Amino acid sequence: MFTDKLNFESDLKFELIRLATQIGFKLSMNNSLDKMLVNYLNVHSKLIQPKLRNVKINPEFIKDIFFHTKRKEIEHIFNLAKIGGNLNPFQSKKLLQTNFHDHLKNEWNIYHFHLSLEINKKSGFVKQVDSLLFAYIDNENVFFLGESTHKQDIFSNIKWVEILHDHFPKILEPFKREETDDIKVASDYKNSALWRERLCMGFSKIRNTVYYHPGIGQATSGHNILIVRNSIGFLRWLHKLENQVADSYQELCIILGLSLDEAKFKIRIGEETLELIEEFSNHQLVKYPEELIGKEELIRQINSSNILT
Template identity: 45%
Template sequence: MDLKIPNSEKTNDILRNYLAIRLKLINPKIRKVLVNPNFVKEIILHPKRKEIELIFNIAKSGRNLNYFQSKRVIQSRFHDHLLNEWNIYHFHLSSEKDKKSKFVKQVDSLLFVYITDDVFVILGTDKHKYGIFADTKWIEILHDNFPELISQYKIKHWKDVNPKVNATERQTLWDKGYSLPMTKIRDTVYFSPGGGRMTSGHGMNVAESVNDILRWIYKLTDQINEYPKELCEYLQILPEKAKFKVQFGKEKLELVEIESKIKLLEFPEILIEKSELIKRIKTA
């Protein structure tokens, strides 16, 4: 999958643009698949039954589901408001491949899904129309049928949220760059399960991840500068030839030594302390 990231020389921009895409992608892994009980009966006569069952089986087997997402998901400047606010994904219900991309054909019939690291919850379907991505009915389904999945986002002692907006009004506010961090469902108020977003449109998880990675890079830089001689001796390379860099690996960021092509570690690991490194050199 080719990611579309604007050119930049700033580490912060590169990371933000990369993560703006990476955090929208679903990691292929086996998850427990749950289905909205009220939607189960609809599936039987649903005109997109074949596609729904295909997605169900792919999710259950832990295979790649990203090809059912919007083909704009690989663009760093495309911000999925529904995902950023409520952690809800939408899939295009098609098994036909798009001629100009690796995604399925983009159609009006959509499947809405709530995904965590362990659970894949099929909420229901609807047509691609304005306001549908900001309709609280998707959170209501979780509240009514799978409350344990969003219980951590409950705000105790809160009874109401203002201003009160409908789906189209909420969609308009999202499109204009506003975030509504709290949502009232029935008699319960929740923080946004997706974490919300910044005024730039990026999800808050992007900002948090960028900060975590920058702190990691600064820590590695300090360690390398503190004991370069010992580090090079341990790696059996000449200090004057040693060059270290952080690069994107297959799954994570990694620290490598360019001359020897040795991968030292992956994010968020750090180098061993100087005293421990000296011990290892002596016992090698």
């Protein structure tokens, strides 16, 4: 049967491998699709997309920069952020490891950069040094918070969130919540202990103000909860779509003006999200999370000659 050509899981596996190779890490076809998808999304989520953002510095940190031993490196990264440059080479070289998780990034969108200008040509990352620059980054903003040495507990230290609370309150304002009987929040100290154990409460109390975490947090696997949720959504959409295409295969071919032999329906990863395309005509039918037109509506369109090509 012509529907035997449909294999959306295999399509997505090949797409994930293609994009992972472009980024610089490997995925195995031998793994299940859900594992491949979560691993790809984990790495991709850690990449900072180069773009112009609103860039600011913690005012208490500014006065320290002038005499800082890493002033040149700090200013270089700051100026790069100002022009929307690529900050990824300054991240940890573990960035491309699928099992590497960053608590501060997962829960608070706080990244860290190695303060070095010496690029390792093989890895593409700067030399991994003990001096780290911390910054809150979202789609619109880069707020440089401060510098610290690479030491135990630095990545679960509540002080970075306190800096956001003190100097960039508008960023945290949308995440503010009242503490109620349904929302009981551990002390800062206990939250830090939970972070070290890779556990997430979802809420934190910062200087007696309760916030839910902008990044929502991480699952016990270490993966960001949003990544796990998105992965489940993608897979449900993909499986439902394959059943719909199989059920309406002939009608879709008529709508597209293709023979049953010519048509080749596939899943690809587009610029924004997953897409269902017909490869022969390069026609995009739907993209995630859109739903395919039902079979009855396709038949109605065919019978009324209202055919979209």
